[in-house]
Structures are given as C-alpha cells and as structure tokens.
Amino acid sequence: MSYGAGGVDPTLLLMGAVLLSALSGLPLLFKPLSPAAAQRLNVFLIILATVVGLSGAISSLLSGSSTSYIVALSLPFGPHILALDPLSALFVIPILLVACSCSIYSLGYWPADQHPRTIRKISIFFGLLVAALLWVLIARSAGLFLIGWEIMALAAYFVLTTNDDEAEVRTAGSLYMICTHTGTLALFGLFSLLAAQTGSFLLPQAARLDGTAPFATTVLLLGLLGFGLKAGIMPLHIWLPSAHANAPSHISAIMSGVILKIGIYGLIRTLSFFTTIPLWWGITILALGVISGVIGVAFAIGQHDLKRLLAYHSIENIGIIYIGIGVALIGAANGSKLLILLGMGGALLHVINHALFKALLFLGAGSIIHAIGTREIDRMGGLLRRMPWTAFFFLIGAVAICGLPPLNGFVSELLIYLGLFNGALQGNGAAAVALAAPFLALVGGLAVACFVKVLGVVFLGTAGQPLAADAHEPGWPMLLPMGLLALLCLLIGLAPLALAPLLEAAVSWHPLLQQESLSLTTTAPLGWLTLMGLALLGLLLLLTAFYLSRLRSSSCTTDATWGCGYPAPTPRMQYSASSFADGLVGLLAPLLRPYGHRPVLPQQELAPASSRFSSHVPEVVLDLWLLPLLRRLEQYSSFLRQLQHGQLHLYLLYIFATLFILMVWALW
C-alpha cells in the first residue's frame, strides 16, 4: 500500500492535525511568552495543522486507501474506530482552508494586545473547535462521534460568546445552546436505533441497511432533526441569524462556512447507510431545500444588519445543498446513476464553495465592522474609496454567492441544475424534480437583488455618516486571507476539472456508482466552463482596452451626479437599504411580516414637521410562531416547577427512585 504524502497514512495525518489544532491554544497559557508572540505561535500551529490535515485529506481522496485505527481505551459503547474515507476527506478540505484563513485573520482582527481579557478564551476554544470538527469526520463509532460533536458544540458556544458582557450575545449564545442540545438529543436516539438494528455502536458501512424497513424512517426523521438543527435548514434555523450576527466576524466565518457543513456531513453519512431508498425521502429533502432556499434569501433581503443578512444567506445555501442531496436520493430511488453523481457531486462542491465564499464575505464584513464599528448597513456607504481591496474581495464573494459565472458558485449550481434537468428528461417520477429548477432560478434572482443592495449601500455612493468617512483599509493579516479565499473562488470557477476527481472519489461509496464508472468530466461540461470563463474574461479585457483607448483620446470631465435638475443633493437622499428592498419586501410581505413606522404627511400644512420612518423584518419562525407557543406551554406546565426546588438531597432521592424503578423494570 502506498500513500501520497511521504508514505504516511492519511488517517494518521488527520489525527496529527486534530492534535496540533487542539493544542494550538496552549502557547497563550505560558506566562513568559508575550501575548502577541503567543498568538503568532497559535496561528502558526493552526497553519501547520492545515498543511498536515490537507495533505492527508487529498492523498486519501486520490488514493482512496487509508487505515482504520481501533482506540484501545475502555470507554463504554465500544469498540471505537477512527478512520478516514473519501467522503470525510472532502469535508476536511473546506474546514481546514477556512480555519486557516480565520486564524490568520484574527492576528489583525482580534490582536492579543487589544483584547487581553478574551484572547485566551477565543484562541483556545477556536483550536478545540477545529480539532473537534476534524474528530467528528474521522469518528467511526457513535461514542467517538458524539464526544467530538459535543466538544464542537461547546467550543463553538464559547467562541461565539466571546463578548459575553453584551446581553444580546448572551441571549444568542443561550438560544444556540438550546438548539444544539435538542439536536444532540435526536442524535442519541438515532445512534441508539442504529445500534439496536446492527448490534454495535460502530457506524454501519455504506448501503448495509434496508431503507424500506420501518426503523429507517425514524432514523431519517431523527437525522433530519438532529443534523438539520446543526445545518440550519428552515424551519430549524432559529438559532442561526442571531448567533452568526453576534459572534466575532472570523468566528461567524467558521460557523457559517464550516460548522453548518458538519450537519450536511452527518446527513449524507446517515443516508449512506441505506440502500433501496424510497422515493419520498428524496422528494422530502428536495422540498426542504427549496423552502429553505427561497425563504432564506427572502429574509436576507429585509435585513439591515450586515452579518444577520449574511447569516440568512447561509440558510439559502444550505437549501441549495439540500436540493442537490434530494436530486441524488431521487436518482437512487429510480436507479439513475447520472442523478446521483450530478446531485451529490453538486451538493458536495457547493459545500466547499459555500465555505469559501461565505467565509470571504464574513471576513469582509468583519473588516468593515472593524473599520467603522457598526453592523448597520444604512450607516455605511462609499466605502469602496476608503477600502478598495476589501471592496474588491467582497465583490468577488458576492458574485460567487449569487452563482454567477465565471466564479465557483456557478459551477456547483450548474451541476445541481443539470441534475434537475436530467431528472426532467426521465419519465419515472423523477420528472417532479423539474419543478425545483424555476425555484432555484428564483433563489438566484433574489440573491442578486440582495447582494446588489449590500454592495450598493455599503460600498458605493457617498458616505452618509462620519463613521464611514473615516474608515481605513485593514492591515495584511486581514487582507491576505480574504485574497486567498477570493483566489480560490476564481480558480474553482475557471478550472473545475481539477476538482472532478476529488468529487468523484467522495461519492464513490455509492453502490450504484461502484458498478459502473460514470465520470463528472463526461456528464458535466466542466471543460467548457473553463473555456467560457476565459472567453468572458477575454471579451471583458478586449472591451476594456477598446473603451479605455477611446476615453484617452476624448475629453473627460467630472461633475456632480445628475440630480434631475435638483441643485443641492445630499448623501441622505441616496437610496438606503430599506428603500432598495422595499419593493421586494412588499411583494413578499405575507411571508416576511414586515412591521415599522411609516410617516403620514399631513395634507394642509405647507411645511410638515419632522417625522421618522422605520422598517423591520422579524425572525418569523422564532418570534411569531415558536416563542408564543413556548410561552403558552410554559403557562400550562408551570406546576411542574414544584419538582425543581433547589434542595440537593431531594434531587438525590429522585435519582435513587429512578434507578430503583429501572431495576425493578429490568428484573421483571
């Protein structure tokens, strides 16, 4: 057996990466090291973990071979196995790329000498978070999986609540905690059910279980709940907007870019256990994806908080990934290899792509917030002149997330579209997937509207507020990771062929794909995309040269913007985020339930008194449905409070009574 990276086993490399990132926070605990030096060492360790882990993941994807390791500890629910397969390895790539970028970014965004109180907490838990993410991917037994899952959830809680002196942050943290533990509860049920079926807590091999068995339905529903809560699929997304908005920006980047994807990984892994999958599984997941995509982006349009807006776009993109998974499942139900390859390949590529461009956008948002100290879009404006590089990278991220050619978002959406269209060509029940294509187009159109709004109001026009007028470009530690992510977005968009073998390896677990080799390079026009991307850039260069030469030889004057005859325009007259979105929010009002204050101009007075205007889009699922429901539930169940009186000896009595009853039950 030969391994790509210096003959070292990929699983061992991954374990090395886990160890390195888990220990990356340690330097900050050493007194003799200055905090700044310790932070640099911390970042260095994360970079090292990235190099080690990525080489392991890529060699596993290319060679497909890796060793399984049995953890010889006397933990309950054994045996415990760590292993790396191509599906896990594919998820390692975005995790480490984003973690590395965020870590470098923190040198400029969260420097040790400016945050002496929080730097230890944020760095140590960041390292643990990355380690736990990788751990979940290589865990092959329920026990190890759940240990990693919980470390990940708790570490994420602590980095998310770094600014825990703010009430808003604490609320967001608690909400996140409640949701993640509800999810974990579902996972306990899922793994117990699986163990009851297979007789072992080891995760089953691919396609070993029967999808038509009654327990399979329960497993699917528990998986949809447990992993859906982590992925933030609508309507389980309630924790996501406030958590992403209130975390420090590089933490938002890793949460949105990577932690949500662990939910996707869990779902795909769970689905991989089953064979003979019923058609309704695929249709359910496809429908969830469509709902999440359309409603997620619709809510994004109504937001005024830059990071909340980006958070809603994560919900949209998770929806797009679900659509891909749904296509693959429908293909599996109909025995169509083409749909499986295109759907799953598109979903997995979108996992990588979304990690890259969403991290880029959150880091860009972080630079803006770092420069002007607010998340309110309407208080920004004209930042392109002040922060040209941040603006350029943010623009790249925006084009990519809208799925526009020639960047990476287009490639993964094209694969999913091809899956949908190919489904339409097949007669047998798969034709229903055709209906998802117009919805995906709607999502694309709404995303364009939303990002035109963001770019226009944040970066273009003139600065409306003195804050924005004093903004400055951040230093290289913040620009470098953004530039790197933007470059990756462009490279994947222009040369998707390079990723094709990795994607094919990552879907090769599917039994239908193992029988007959079907290649992404022949089923999707990946080579054409390179050609068309280059043609587009070439045409653009040609036109630019043509236009610039014409400009140089003709007269150019500068003047004020044409105000249609009005001589004294002020920056306050510019279109704001609310006014830009007003038309769409109005069209979507039954869904978004906007509220606010609209001034009524009196008819008689010549000079009306000053008035005010406000508009808000609430988190409908949480604020209008769930919280009222929970309040009602609390009213009716308050008598149960008597059980919780704070007296320790009585609590011990409860435990004893429970154990006694269980013992009697067991002996019966």
Added chain:
Amino acid sequence: MVVNIVIHILLALMMPPLLIGVINRTKALMAGRRGAPLLQPYFELARLWRKGSVFSRTTSWLFRAGPLVALAATLLAASLVPFGGHNPPVAFVGDLVLFAYLFALARFFTTLAALDTGSSFEGMGAAREVTFGCLTEPVLFLVLVALARESGSLSLNGLLSHASGEMWPYGAAALLLMVGALFILLLAENCRIPFDDPTTHLELTMIHEVMVLDHSGPAFGLILYGAALKLFVLGALVLHVALPFGIGEGLLGWLAFCVGMLLLSVAVGLVESVMARLRLLQVPRLLVAAAALAAFALLLTVR
C-alpha cells in the same frame, strides 16, 4: 461550417441596432408620422462613440466597468443561441443555464453601476430592475425545462431546433403558451412597453433608462448597443419557439432568419403602439401571469 460561424458573429455584431430602428419606424407609422430613418440607431451609436464623457465625482471604477461587463456577458450569450437552422458557434450540454446566468451577471453589474452614482433616481431604477429580474428568471427556466423535457436535449441548440418544427404537430398547445410567456419575457427584459417606456423622460417612472442617466459618451453608446444585442438574442429565442417550421440552412436560411427577426420587431413595435405603460405596481402581476403560462406549458409536457 466556418462560414456559418462567421455569419453568426457578423449578424450578432451588426444587426441588433436595426431592430431598434424597425421598432421605432413601426411606432412612427402607427402614429401617423414618417419617422426616423431605419439606420438612425447606427448614426446615434457613431455619434455617441465620438463624444467626450462626463463622470460623476461620486463614481468609482465599478461605474466604468458596469457597461463593459454587461456587454461582454451579452456577447457571450449571443454565441450560444442558434440563428436560424444553423448551429451556434458554441453548444454544449448545460449551456442553457450559462445562457440564463450570463444575463443575471449583466444585470448585477448594470445595477451596481447605477448605484455607484449615489443618485436616488438611479437607486429606484436599480431596485426595480432587480425586483423584476427575480420574477423573469423563473419564467425563463420554466420554459427551458418544458422544452428540455420535450426535446430530450440539454443544450439550447437542441432545444430550439426541436421546438421549431418537430414539436409543433403534437405539442402546439404547450408551444403557444411558451410563446406567450417568452414574448412577455422579451418585453420585460428589454424594458419595452408595457413594462417600461424607452422614450420617456420622466425619471420616476422608468426602469432601464433611469439606471443609465449618468452614463455618457462612448459608455452610453456601449449600453445602447448592449440593450439592442439583448433584444436580438432573446428575440432569436422567441422566434425559434414561435415558428411552426424549421428555418432551413444555407443562404436562404440566413435570409429567412433575418426576415423573421424584422417581423418580430414589427410585432414589438405594434404592441408598443397599441398599449400604454403599466403602473409599476401592476408589473409583477403581468410577470406572474407569464410564469403561470410557462407553468401550464410545463404541466402539458410533464403529464
């Protein structure tokens, strides 16, 4: 083969302004005027190209890049559509998605250039453009899915050559619905009456014209040319679905295609002459109606 590609490129580059000339001439004749010469749009482009430029102090490089990106995207889209019975220069499986998304790319940069001026008028235009764009894109995809289902092909060339000819005898109902949807789409995407009035000077009621208020000289010329090209490309799409017979190949085929395009522009001119512009609030309703037509067409093909 090579000759056809050269003719395709030359037609895409040279013919679009003529369509605008024909539309304007039709409107003039309907209104009882003699009207401008058919080649007037070419004269105007030449005049704008010779002129100097005025740039707003507020604008940045994005303002200058907007028209260039939009034109580059539209030119690339023009290479994907078959003109008449001839194969387009570029055709591959999945090019229909690229075709739709190239227009979205053009929209993205046109609206950004409008917002770069900081003018609230252009903000209004941009907001309307993206709002209506959200409604037109699903219509296009509904039609594309329906055509793909009927033709069994996933490239625009296969789709459209099947639609004009083979499909009419058995799929006339679906095709008629699609023609209706696509014609509404053509008018909306190119900002013609009843969606937008390309000749109005009332900034508050316009969409496309108000977005380009601040562009001048050569850049404005590129925008006008790009708009004509978009009309030409989408018009070719409509023509293929609308014609109940295949357009032949060879010289006669090219001639037939050109005549068809001119007739299509006369139709657009007639619609503009007999209709008034819709109130902005009613525009979404008409677009949703187009989506309904396309959805019915899809239903007829899926059954």
